[in-house]
Amino acid sequence: MVLLYDFIAELIFHFLIMMLIPFIHKISSHWSGRWRTFVPFLSVLIVALFLTMTFPVEITGSQFFDLKFIPIFVAFFYISSFAGFFTIFILISIKGFLSPEDIWFALINYTIISVLFYFAGKFYKDRTFGQKVSIAALFYLPITITRYVIFLQRDLKEEGVYLLLFSAVSIITLSMIIYLIEMNLLQEEIMQKVKNAEKINAISQLAASVAHEIRNPMTTVKGFLQMIKDEKNLTANQKSFIKVSLEELDRTNHIISDFLSLARPDTAAARKVYLSELLLEVADFMRPYGLMSKVEIKTSIFEGIYIVGNPNEMKQLFINLLKNSIEAMPGGGILEVSAYKKNTTADIQIKDEGVGMSNETVQMLGQPYYSTKTKGTGLGLMISFDIISRLNGKYSIESTEGKGTTFTISLPLYYSSEEVLSPSYHNGTEGQQVKET
Numbered sequence: 001m002v003l004l005y006d007f008i009a010e011l012i013f014h015f016l017i018m019m020l021i022p023f024i025h026k027i028s029s030h031w032s033g034r035w036r037t038f039v040p041f042l043s044v045l046i047v048a049l050f051l052t053m054t055f056p057v058e059i060t061g062s063q064f065f066d067l068k069f070i071p072i073f074v075a076f077f078y079i080s081s082f083a084g085f086f087t088i089f090i091l092i093s094i095k096g097f098l099s100p101e102d103i104w105f106a107l108i109n110y111t112i113i114s115v116l117f118y119f120a121g122k123f124y125k126d127r128t129f130g131q132k133v134s135i136a137a138l139f140y141l142p143i144t145i146t147r148y149v150i151f152l153q154r155d156l157k158e159e160g161v162y163l164l165l166f167s168a169v170s171i172i173t174l175s176m177i178i179y180l181i182e183m184n185l186l187q188e189e190i191m192q193k194v195k196n197a198e199k200i201n202a203i204s205q206l207a208a209s210v211a212h213e214i215r216n217p218m219t220t221v222k223g224f225l226q227m228i229k230d231e232k233n234l235t236a237n238q239k240s241f242i243k244v245s246l247e248e249l250d251r252t253n254h255i256i257s258d259f260l261s262l263a264r265p266d267t268a269a270a271r272k273v274y275l276s277e278l279l280l281e282v283a284d285f286m287r288p289y290g291l292m293s294k295v296e297i298k299t300s301i302f303e304g305i306y307i308v309g310n311p312n313e314m315k316q317l318f319i320n321l322l323k324n325s326i327e328a329m330p331g332g333g334i335l336e337v338s339a340y341k342k343n344t345t346a347d348i349q350i351k352d353e354g355v356g357m358s359n360e361t362v363q364m365l366g367q368p369y370y371s372t373k374t375k376g377t378g379l380g381l382m383i384s385f386d387i388i389s390r391l392n393g394k395y396s397i398e399s400t401e402g403k404g405t406t407f408t409i410s411l412p413l414y415y416s417s418e419e420v421l422s423p424s425y426h427n428g429t430e431g432q433q434v435k436e437t
């Protein structure tokens with residue numbers, strides 16, 4: 001029978017060995033290149049495995065326990081099944097060296113464990129922290145129970161208490177390691193997102209400045225064309241060419257203005273915006289894009305809907321949603337944009353007859369870079385949802401695969417003090433449907 005004091009000292013020793021794992025994981029994550037994170041991380045698992053097996057915790061004179069379960073678990077679930085099999089190979093080699101008489105037992109035991117871990121690996125990845133810890137406990141519990149039952153059979157009741165204490169420390173240690181590694185991975189992921197966002201921001205700013213620079217030479221060209229237009233001895237053909245050229249220049253200018261209003265980092269303050277008109281403008285703006293794939297845009301928008309916000313952002317929001325709907329109907333169809341007042345909100349509905357989405361896809365929406373399109377960026381909805389939340393709005397999505405999708409957005413209505421005092425302010429226009437196309 002060992003002394004409690006020694007026992008606790010040994011537990012602390014094993015705990016510290018295992019804490020090397022998240023520590024090295026954290027340090028090596030700053031290094032670039034795949035093998036660099038792979039090699040130090042796998043090495044620390046093997047070092048931990050070696051130390052815990054060489055200096056096991058003594059429970060009774062003949063019973064020794066260690067934490068080798070932990071490095072095996074981490075190798076399987078945080079590196080790869082290959083790394084897992086490799087650590088098991090090392091484990092069996094160490095076992096063969098330390099106590100060759102137990103090698104068959106270890107071989108059978110760990111072959112079963114590795115097969116279980118191999119199949120659990122796919123399931124583990126997308127779980128929450130709590131679920132991951134439960135999975136770890138689920139694997140560890142049967143081991144503890146069998147050991148405890150063996151202890152009881154041999155009438156080692158007091159040692160059984162030590163065993164339970166030991167098992168509790170193992171599972172707490174493993175949970176802490178999972179927590180630390182998960183936190184570390186989360187931090188890396190966030191850093192990566194910030195970096196990417198910065199890159200996109202820089203690119204869009206560059207694009208905006210290029211677009212702006214194109215305007216100057218265009219003004220010169222336009223000026224000269226206007227001068228030539230007034231020449232007397234031009235043929236009818238030449239006159240019409242110049243006329244068309246001037247029109248095309250105007251169109252180009254228009255496109256650049258629209259692009260700039262989207263790409264320029266927009267710091268314009270929130271103000272009262274006439275949403276009914278803005279929606280019609282966006283629908284008109286998107287019509288040519290729709291016609292390219294035979295999509296007809298229908299609008300049914302009530303007059304007199306005012307909201308507060310940044311108009312450029314609102315345009316961007318609706319352009320993104322209309323663009324997605326059009327892209328969901330490659331073979332053509334009808335896209336309906338409707339807007340009406342409902343109590344204190346303006347409800348805008350964008351309804352398409354496109355490919356629709358599965359429930360899984362709907363769950364993924366708004367995550368950066370999530371796109372099912374070959375040329376998609378997966379940023380449209382992320383930006384859109386961000387804009388909706390800044391407008392203090394809400395949204396809901398209804399989608400059926402093969403049938404179509406309806407986006408509904410509710411934004412708070414603008415109320416001026418004048419309107420509150422005299423509700424008849426908008427009489428004549430309010431609630432009246434203005435434009436159906």
Ligand code: ADP
Nearest residue numbers: 324325328371372373376377378379380381405
């Ligand atoms: P992108 O359009 O660049 O792919 P988005 O963030 O705008 O990125 O959209 C993300 C994904 O959501 C799309 O790739 C598509 O799979 C899905 N999606 C969005 N809107 C619709 C829609 N109206 N119908 C079907 N799928 C849609």
Ligand code: MG
Nearest residue numbers: 323324380381
């Ligand atoms: Mg899109």
